[in-house]
């Protein structure tokens with residue numbers, strides 16, 4: 001692979017002058033990506049284990065994915081949901097194939113997918129109580145993250161995310177993750193749903209235990225509540241199963257997905273089980289852009305490559321030794337690296353102190369990873385990463401830990 005042509009621009013100045021200051025960005029300007037690697041405008045190459053925050057499932061510019069998008073771009077890009085088109089029908093069928101009998105609504109992001117699930121919980125509450133405004137409470141988890149829209153933000157009990165935006169949408173209450181009793185204690189006549197991430201992502205990779213997810217399923221069955229699972233970050237293969245909840249053997253009533261689904265092209269989707277799919281009737285929800293021919297072509301290409309190249313099996317096989325290597329590293333540097341969590345290519349490394357200096361040092365040694373809540377670092381390789389690249393990521397962590405010991 002040739003290095004990219006060096007384009008020196010004044011991008012940093014343009015950002016400083018014109019782009020909203022709602023992010024603390026790393027000080028590099030990325031100009032090209034290929035597979036597991038990206039290049040900055042100074043010609044530096046990085047091993048990209050951020051995957052665009054769990055998005056680039058096939059890495060950067062996978063040739064089959066690029067070809068599918070290019071082909072579709074020359075055929076039909078957008079028609080709105082006034083009409084059918086083949087790709088949306090086909091992608092819905094594939095998702096139903098993974099999730100079970102049900103129906104799919106397409107949108108453009110994780111936040112929108114969560115919003116549709118929250119709206120579903122309202123419709124279920126109306127059906128359950130026979131009246132609007134009577135049954136609308138949703139039980140969520142402490143430290144959850146469900147996006148930045150008003151519904152999802154209200155379901156995200158983190159001061160840094162809610163501060164300045166109150167009043168929030170009413171009706172969200174919070175139990176302790178993996179403490180079933182704390183969820184059971186919150187159920188009353190006004191409760192319509194339970195909403196959790198199968199594995200909490202933004203707060204530092206905290207998985208629901210299989211027993212907890214199965215217990216939530218039982219609570220929902222007993223009290224006629226919807227079990228809504230946010231698989232926006234952990235879904236579409238990242239844990240080695242198509243959905244992370246499959247490890248627990250449960251079936252939710254609705255699933256939100258987005259990040260990995262388009263492999264880098266924006267798309268979100270909500271699957272709703274047959275039992276509840278008809279709560280949405282014509283006109284009750286919608287989006288102009290959701291599920292365009294182009295977005296669905298990108299999603300189909302991701303799912304095609306996932307199946308053809310057996311990437312779920314590959315993630316499962318390669319992640320085992322890789323996670324073991326991180327655990328060994330934690331044993332070598334117990335004062336700095338205090339824990340390793342997660343599954344497949346969705347790993348959280350718990351640090352004893354602020355991770356910003358580590359993130360900088362890792363970047364300077366050519367490895368890009370994602371900071372997250374509570375002094376954790378997320379390591380999120382694309383599914384195409386090789387055993388050699390995974391091993392290299394551990395070595396770069398080792399070098400940084402050694403230097404900072």
Ligand SMILES: *Cc1c(COP(=O)(O)O)cnc(C)c1O
Nearest residue numbers: 109110111145146147201232233
């Ligand atoms: C990223 C994320 C969202 C929000 O998705 P956007 O595409 O940023 O709107 C929602 N839920 C979870 C679990 C996420 O990780």
